Amino acid sequence: MNVPMKNAKVRLYVDHPLGEGQTIPLERDQANYLFAVMRLSVGDVVSLFNGRDGEWRAEVVVANKRNGVLICVQQTQPLQMPPDLWLCFAPIKKARTDFIVEKAAEMGACRIVPVQTEYTNSDRMRQDRLQAHAVEAAEQCGGTYVPEVTELTKLDKLLEDWPVGRQLMFCDEAEVGSAKQLAASEGGPWAILIGPEGGFSPPERERLRALPFAHVVSLGPRILRADTAAVAAMTLWQQALGDWQ
Numbered sequence: 562m563n564v565p566m567k568n569a570k571v572r573l574y575v576d577h578p579l580g581e582g583q584t585i586p587l588e589r590d591q592a593n594y595l596f597a598v599m600r601l602s603v604g605d606v607v608s609l610f611n612g613r614d615g616e617w618r619a620e621v622v623v624a625n626k627r628n629g630v631l632i633c634v635q636q637t638q639p640l641q642m643p644p645d646l647w648l649c650f651a652p653i654k655k656a657r658t659d660f661i662v663e664k665a666a667e668m669g670a671c672r673i674v675p676v677q678t679e680y681t682n683s684d685r686m687r688q689d690r691l692q693a694h695a696v697e698a699a700e701q702c703g704g705t706y707v708p709e710v711t712e713l714t715k716l717d718k719l720l721e722d723w724p725v726g727r728q729l730m731f732c733d734e735a736e737v738g739s740a741k742q743l744a745a746s747e748g749g750p751w752a753i754l755i756g757p758e759g760g761f762s763p764p765e766r767e768r769l770r771a772l773p774f775a776h777v778v779s780l781g782p783r784i785l786r787a788d789t790a791a792v793a794a795m796t797l798w799q800q801a802l803g804d805w806q
């Protein structure tokens with residue numbers, strides 16, 4: 562008689578290699594989440610991913626409040642990389658910045674780059690907190706990859722170190738209402754750039770517009786908040802050049 566396979570309801574990111582028969586020791590907060598919050602016990606199953614080895618079904622073999630062990634049973638999804646798209650954005654208020662990181666991870670950015678521009682209000686940012694948001698977003702959206710959230714980078718430095726061959730979708734509020742749309746022709750590596758609440762300064766705009774790899778884009782006839790603009794730009798890019806096609 563076939564014993565029906567239990568379905569995993571819980572998805573967890575672990576920083577540990579995954580493979581058949583691999584045991585995964587749990588950290589204290591993971592054990593607390595699985596056994597105290599989700600009330601799992603020995604024999605229950607969990608979906609695991611680590612951003613490298615795809616998704617695995619794992620079984621609980623040790624369940625304590627402070628620690629636990631899982632064992633990988635079977636791969637349930639191969640690693641699926643998102644397209645080579647960076648989301649570069651100027652951080653805004655905390656909750657809205659969290660929202661941008663969460664949406665970028667869900668929508669398939671492979672790297673999230675907080676950028677300090679002239680009119681950016683915050684000059685400090687908790688990279689580890691934003692990275693944790695990206696992990697949580699990947700856990701809940703079924704992704705097998707977690708985008709890296711980089712440290713806050715000055716716009717000048719970002720442009721100085723710009724990689725050869727990467728195109729830039731420069732979302733410029735000065736183009737509000739214009740017909741400048743993303744020309745859906747060139748694939749390959751891309752980045753989206755979204756400015757802060759105050760927009761781009763005139764010298765920044767001049768510099769960005771002169772870059773040979775920049776494509777100036779309008780996001781319609783209204784000025785969008787930066788968090789809305791990030792989601793709108795990613796939607797347009799994914800539809801035209803990404804993995805939504």
Ligand code: SAM
Pocket residue numbers: 732733734735736737738754755756757758759760761778779780781782783784785786787790
């Ligand atoms: N303070 C600026 C102004 O009033 O012109 C608006 C900045 S907007 C809140 C934040 C960012 O979202 C902009 O820097 C730009 O990257 C993007 N954005 C918002 N609406 C846009 C539009 N209609 N077209 C292109 N980019 C837009």
